[in-house]
Amino acid sequence: MAKGTLYNKVWNHNRVTELPTGQTQVFIGLHLIHEVTSPQAFDMLREKGLKVAYPDRTFATVDHIVPTLSQARPFADGQAEAMLQAIERNTQEFGVKFFDFASGQQGVVHIVGPELGLTQPGMTIACGDSHTATHGAFGALAFGIGTSQVRDVLAGQCLAMDPMKVRRVEINGRLASGVTPKDVALFIIHKLGVKGGIGFVYEYAGEVFEAMSMEGRMTVCNMSVEGGARAGYCNPDATTFAYLQGRKYSPQGAAWNAAVEKWKSFVSDGDAEYDDSIRFDAADIEPRVTWGITPGQSVGISEALPNPGQYEDVGERASAELAYRHMQWTPGQKIQGIKIDVAFIGSCTNGRIEDLRAAAKIAQGRKVAPGIQAFIVPGSLPVRKQAMEEGLDKIFLAAGFSWRAPGCSMCLAINPDQLVGKQISASSSNRNFIGRQGSQTGRTLLMSPAMVAAAAITGHVTDVRSFKEKEI
Amino acid sequence: MSRITQSSRIIQVTGRAVPVPGDDIDTDRILPARYMKELTFANLGQYPFQDERFHSDGAPKRHPFNEAHYQGASMLFGNANFGCGSSREQAPQALTRWGIRAIVAESFGEIFSGNCLTLGVPVVTASQADMAALQNIARKNPGADFNLDLASMTINGGGLLVKISMPASRRKAMMEGAWDSTGLLLANADKVAGMLAARAAA
Numbered sequence: 233m234a235k236g237t238l239y240n241k242v243w244n245h246n247r248v249t250e251l252p253t254g255q256t257q258v259f260i261g262l263h264l265i266h267e268v269t270s271p272q273a274f275d276m277l278r279e280k281g282l283k284v285a286y287p288d289r290t291f292a293t294v295d296h297i298v299p300t301l302s303q304a305r306p307f308a309d310g311q312a313e314a315m316l317q318a319i320e321r322n323t324q325e326f327g328v329k330f331f332d333f334a335s336g337q338q339g340v341v342h343i344v345g346p347e348l349g350l351t352q353p354g355m356t357i358a359c360g361d362s363h364t365a366t367h368g369a370f371g372a373l374a375f376g377i378g379t380s381q382v383r384d385v386l387a388g389q390c391l392a393m394d395p396m397k398v399r400r401v402e403i404n405g406r407l408a409s410g411v412t413p414k415d416v417a418l419f420i421i422h423k424l425g426v427k428g429g430i431g432f433v434y435e436y437a438g439e440v441f442e443a444m445s446m447e448g449r450m451t452v453c454n455m456s457v458e459g460g461a462r463a464g465y466c467n468p469d470a471t472t473f474a475y476l477q478g479r480k481y482s483p484q485g486a487a488w489n490a491a492v493e494k495w496k497s498f499v500s501d502g503d504a505e506y507d508d509s510i511r512f513d514a515a516d517i518e519p520r521v522t523w524g525i526t527p528g529q530s531v532g533i534s535e536a537l538p539n540p541g542q543y544e545d546v547g548e549r550a551s552a553e554l555a556y557r558h559m560q561w562t563p564g565q566k567i568q569g570i571k572i573d574v575a576f577i578g579s580c581t582n583g584r585i586e587d588l589r590a591a592a593k594i595a596q597g598r599k600v601a602p603g604i605q606a607f608i609v610p611g612s613l614p615v616r617k618q619a620m621e622e623g624l625d626k627i628f629l630a631a632g633f634s635w636r637a638p639g640c641s642m643c644l645a646i647n648p649d650q651l652v653g654k655q656i657s658a659s660s661s662n663r664n665f666i667g668r669q670g671s672q673t674g675r676t677l678l679m680s681p682a683m684v685a686a687a688a689i690t691g692h693v694t695d696v697r698s699f700k701e702k703e704i
Numbered sequence: 705m706s707r708i709t710q711s712s713r714i715i716q717v718t719g720r721a722v723p724v725p726g727d728d729i730d731t732d733r734i735l736p737a738r739y740m741k742e743l744t745f746a747n748l749g750q751y752p753f754q755d756e757r758f759h760s761d762g763a764p765k766r767h768p769f770n771e772a773h774y775q776g777a778s779m780l781f782g783n784a785n786f787g788c789g790s791s792r793e794q795a796p797q798a799l800t801r802w803g804i805r806a807i808v809a810e811s812f813g814e815i816f817s818g819n820c821l822t823l824g825v826p827v828v829t830a831s832q833a834d835m836a837a838l839q840n841i842a843r844k845n846p847g848a849d850f851n852l853d854l855a856s857m858t859i860n861g862g863g864l865l866v867k868i869s870m871p872a873s874r875r876k877a878m879m880e881g882a883w884d885s886t887g888l889l890l891a892n893a894d895k896v897a898g899m900l901a902a903r904a905a906a
Contacts, residue, residue, distance in 0.1 A: 248895050253882050254873035257892055259899060268740050269792065275744070280886070285893070297741060311741035318743055362791040362815055378793030378819035384886050388893055392885040394873055426728055427785040430811055460785065462814045526728050547727035547784050547810075547832070554726065644790075646737045665732045665789060672736075672755040 234398035236504035238467055239433050241497070242373040246356045248390060255392040261355035262372075263290040263385045265328070266341045267297060267319040268646070269360030273382035274322040286389045287327040291350060292319055294332065295340045298639030299648050300609050303333055312647065326386070339612020339638040342366040342580040346450065347614055349479025353468035353495035358385055363580045363662065365456040368465035369449035370472055371498055373433070375463045396462065397431050397507035402438035405514030410697035412590065413448035414582060414660070414680035416440065417455040418520040418530045423512065425548075426528040429461030432508070435500060436466050440514050446475040447586040454581045455662055458527040467499045519696055521567050522664045522678040524555030529664075530678070531567050533695045539563040558666055559675050560654075568693055570677070574657040575606035575688035576669075577681045578636075579643040582660035583611025585618050587681040591660075592624045594685035594699050600632035601691030607634035607649075609641040633688065645670030658687035711884035714824055717806040717852045719778030721861070722768045723839035724753075729782060730789035731816060735798045737790070748794055749801025769802070773846035781839045782809035784832070787816025796820045806852050808859060808868060810835050821874050824883050826854060828868040837864055854879055 234240055248257040265273075270292070277283070284290060297312035307313040323330035331337040331344055338344070342363050345351040353371035357364060360382045367374035381391055401420060420434075434456050441449060449466045456464030466472075473492050476482045483491040522530040523537050529552065531537060540552035540563065556563065561570070577583075577591050588610060600606045608628050610616035616638055619625060625635045642649040643661035650670025651657055657669055657676050664676040677693065686696040739751050757767040768774050780799065786809040787795060796819045799807070806826045820827045830838065841848055841862035850861030852868070854875055859866050877883040 248899060249892050251873075251882075251888050253877040253880070253888070255877070257889055257895075259896060271743050272745055272793075282886075282890075285896075309741075311743075314743055315741060360791060360793075362789065364791075376791035376815050378791055378796075378815060378822060380793060380819065380822035381885075384889055387886055388889045388896065390889045390892075390896060392889060394871055426788060427811060430785070430814060457789075457815075460788065460813070526730075550725075551727045644732075644737045646741055663730075663732070663789060665730045667736055667755050668732050670738075672760055 234505055234507050236501035237398050237435060237506065238371055238465060238498050238500045239373060239396070239398045239435065242354055242356060243395065245354060251392055253392070255394055257390050258356060258393045260358045260385050260389055260391060261289065262345070262350055262357045263389070264341050264345050264357070264359040264364070265290060265292045265382065266361065267294045267315040269379050270382055271315065271318040271322065272379045273386055274326065276380070276383045277326070277386055282387045284326040284328060284386045289389060290328045290386065291345070292323045292328055292330040293338050293341050293344050294319060295638070296640045296644065297647050298637070300636035300639050300641050301648065303637060336613050339615065340580045340583055340640055342454065343583060343611035343615065346370065346446070347479070347612060349476050349482035352476065352482070353472060354498040358391060362457045363454050365463050366450050366454040366580055368453040368456065368463055369446060370476070371465055371468035371495065373463055373465065376457065396433045398435055399429070399432045400435045400437055400506045400509040402509065403440040403512045403514055404438045405440065406443070407440060407514050407517060410519055410682070411517050412680040412682060413444060413451040415517055415520045417452045418522065418527065418678065419512070419517045421455065421459040421528045422520070422530050424459055424510070426458060426526045427460045429456065429459040432461045434459070434461045434464035435506070436464060438511070441466050442469065445586060446471060447584045450584065451581055455527065458662060468495050519680060519683055521683065521693055522676070523559065523561060523567055524552065525558055525664055525666050526551065527662065527664060527678060529555055533568060536564050536566050537561055568695060570693045571656065572604065572658045572677065572687050572692060573655040574651060575600070575604055575684050576609070576642045576657055576659045576661065577607070577684050578609030578611065578641050579661040580611065581662040582681045583609060583615065585615050587660065588615070588619045588624050589622070591681040591685040592627045594682050594689065594696065595631040595633060596627050598631055598689045600688045604688055604691055606632065606688040607636055609636045610638050612638050631689070642669050644668060658684045658693065660684050711824070711881045711887070713881040714826060714878040715854050717778060717826060718849060719805070720774070720776065720847065721779040721781050721838070721842040721850050722774040722777040723781045723842045724768055725783055725839055727784040728788055729786050731787055731792050731795035731813070732789055734787065734795040735792065740792055740794050745794065745797040745801070748798040752798040752802045776803060778803060778805045779850055779852065780804050780807045781835060781842055782807060783835055784810040786812050788813035791815040793819045796823055796825060800825055808835070808838065808852065821877065821883055822885060824878070826852065826870065826878050828852065828870045830859070830866050830868050834866040838866060
């Protein structure tokens, strides 16, 4: 059992009581909802005659079903329109703040929360979405929940939970040029496996994370769940506080200093005890690309695809064999040079301003290869606005990328952005599961935004380090 | 919806089992994302493993859920990390509405297993070797009846008796009919209010 970690402190701070089952009743400080996993929860409240207990602690936006080309109402997809109408109706009826298009704040839920300063250190945060782990970047304990649990949080602001174990994942040294937080995330998942994190919260520590921006920390924490860990976090520090200062829902004035002092108290103690710990060296990380059907099946850009026979575990071997049947590659072939059809930059993993800047540095003055469908989906309306103020949209448009409006887009493809047939996408999103991008025979290669931009320009998987970044 | 509001004691699940082999079967494979656009869970029982069962033109593929002798099965035998990925409760909703009342596997995605708890569906683990043996029986003798017993923490069927595991709190919630968390949590509403008042005063 871990002791003295941020996880322990946040858990204890928000522990209400022990339930008769032995589970812990945990208070949820911030609840985020979106249109896809909340309508059934509101229906359950109505059926039970319940209200939202703390409506000022739930915030809504719309992201999964949003068309990124035009948000003109009604949406062409009747089901999508019905979902949007349901969240409009539910938030109004139950008194929940809804960041819709007109608010200027709409976007992917895990980008909106931090951007508004709603996400703060020491909080427990829940959302009906597995990538809620993103918010751990701020030193919050944040995790995805199902719809019946959304109902519970709406009804009483609490969840019934069992304690988790804590694994410290420490990476020291400096990331080489061209190596990004996305590569760090793919490296960790590759090393620890997609089931390695089951039962754990990951604490990300060491020089690499200390030097990382909040955007980068969010990328890594976001993908904790792809490694089986329901949550991941970084200890809050000066970088965290600088990000939060002055945001709409951040404490202001005298309350700011008091909040920072409080937030510092959640940081893991120097002599904290962990259930497990592991160290890596930043020098061992190069740009990575997934080749298979789980986020753990990735290789460094200079590497060749593995032979399924090298996996000792029968389950992992079978998973690799299925991956080869689906992806139609040959063991031993190089990842570099694999031709792509679609390039997608966006999502809660990599749809923030830094991601767009990194891609723009590659796109600047270059052209998307003929026949490649390349598009940029900013994570939120504020990200989109900021990118346009910096002129990034013009760089992308001149290069032949399509410049879209915020939404989840082709990360999960329950909107018009979908792969067709056996198309191969270079994608800055988080999951390469079979069928994930809207075609049951479609193929997804996960990589960093800069790597996606490089693939868009050459038409095939390319080492971004062979590109000279241009000033923008 | 009635199955969500009631909180009955769940001690045993009996019936035939459908084997769904493979590690890391994610919730996108269990229920493709497009079905999340349905505003209610009512129809989801039609779609579990839809894209693994049917080509996009509707032609069937080989999948245990398509085989006649597994229709009516009440247990699913999986492998490691079953239900990883997306938090969508629509995945266990689809399985339960198809008829699955318990799932046995080597390990589970954590959000998925939590969702199953809220639906009163026991998800229990067994070793890799035991799962292979259980799947083998269900494959060779699809008519075999199994008895999953939370009191003795065993599953018994086809001449095999295997030990199963689940977290103690979840086992207790099932056996005492205390898996409907809403009522349990709301019973402590005054404690929550008290905690917030103390914070505000600090």
